[in-house]
Amino acid sequence: MTILRTIAAAGLTLASSVAALAAPQVERLRGTIERVEADAVTIRTRAGATETIRLGAGTRVSQLAPAxxxxxxxxxxxxxxxxxxxxxxxxxxxxEVLIFPEALRGAGEGHYPWDRLPDSSGTGPVETSMTNGTVRAPEVETSMTNGTVAGGVGVGNGRTITVSYKGQSLAVAVPPGTPVVMLEPADRAVLVPGAKIFASAVRDGDRFEARSISVGKDGLTPPM
Known part of the structure; x- marks a missing residue:
C-alpha cells in the first residue's frame, strides 16, 4: 500500500510539472500600431521589430488616461x-503608477518580477518589479497638536504609498514627476495606426494572441 501511495504521489508531481511546463507564457509587448485588421493589429515594438497581435473574443481593450x-x-x-x-x-x-477601475480590482494582485524599463534618472533601463494591490494608510503612533497655522508646507519629495496584497504589504516611494495613469474601459475603435500600446499576449508561432491591450489616450505612451 505504501509503495502504491508513493507511486501515486510521484505521478501527481510529474503531472503537475508537465502542466506547468505546458502552460502558455504571457509576454508583454510595447510599441506603436502600424496596421489594423478585423481581428489583428500589427505593431512596431520599441526595439524596432514588427509583431502581429491577434484579437480574440476575450481580448480586453482599455485606454490609459493621464492621472x-x-x-x-x-x-x-x-x-x-x-x-x-x-x-x-x-x-x-x-x-509608474496605474490606477485600476473598481471592476478590475484584484487583477494581477501580488508582487513579482517585471521587465527592464527606462529610468528617468538617465541611467538607462533598469530591472523592475510589479506590485498590484490595495493602497492602505499605514498605522502609526500619533500625537495631537492644536494651534495656529503659521505657514504652508509643500510636499516636494514625492510620497510613499503602502500597497497591500495577499496578506502582505510593501512601501513604495513615488518621486515627483512619476507617470500616473488611469485604466479606462474602451472598445476596438481606439486601436488606430499611430496609437501607442501595451499588450499582454501569448505567442502562437509567428503571431501573438492578445489577452489585453491598453492604448495610450491622446498619444500618451503607456509607462508600464
Missing part, C-alpha cells in the same frame, strides 16, 4: 512598476 497621485486614495487598487532603492533597506522607487 495624478492625488487620485490615489486609501483603498485604491493600483499597480506600480518599481526599481530597487538606492541603498539597502530603502523602499523600491516607482517608475
Amino acid at each position: 495624478s497621485l492625488d487620485q490615489v486614495k486609501d483603498g485604491s487598487f493600483i499597480g506600480t512598476a518599481a526599481k530597487a532603492g538606492d541603498k539597502p533597506g530603502d523602499p523600491p522607487v516607482a517608475l
